Amino acid sequence: VELVESGGGLVQAGGSLRVSCAASGRTFSSYVMGWFRQAPGKEREFVAAMYWSAYSTYYADAVKGRFTISRDNAKNTGYLQMNSLKPEDTAVYYCAASLRIKLLRDYRESDFGSWGQGTQVTVSP
Secondary structure (H helix, E strand, O other): OEEEEEOOEEEEOOOOEEEEEEEEOOOHHHOEEEEEEEOOOOOOEEEEEEOOOOOOEEEOOOOOOOEEEEEEHHHOEEEEEEOOOOHHHOEEEEEEEEOOOOOHHHOOHHHOOEEOOOEEEEEEO
């Protein structure tokens, strides 16, 4: 599956932003979807993941309660709604897709075989 992110940009601290992930090539609903981010000078880190339906989601502690992962399988699109943004949320955000089946909390970067090109999110103080 091919993934393309969009919706990044510049926002002030405390603001909101929604990034999208458009999928093509294969049935998006077959995949587990994840979001990762990479800040300047840091390694890429896990942000959130969800199964095919919205029944089960999992978040990194740093974003829990502020970010919401969702997907619309009919539109082959995934989303990451980011609220109460902080300057430390500044990063390139990547969506990823995996065909592996495991507990959401056990997913690692290496479990995801398809990646988007990333979209920049910058949060100003």
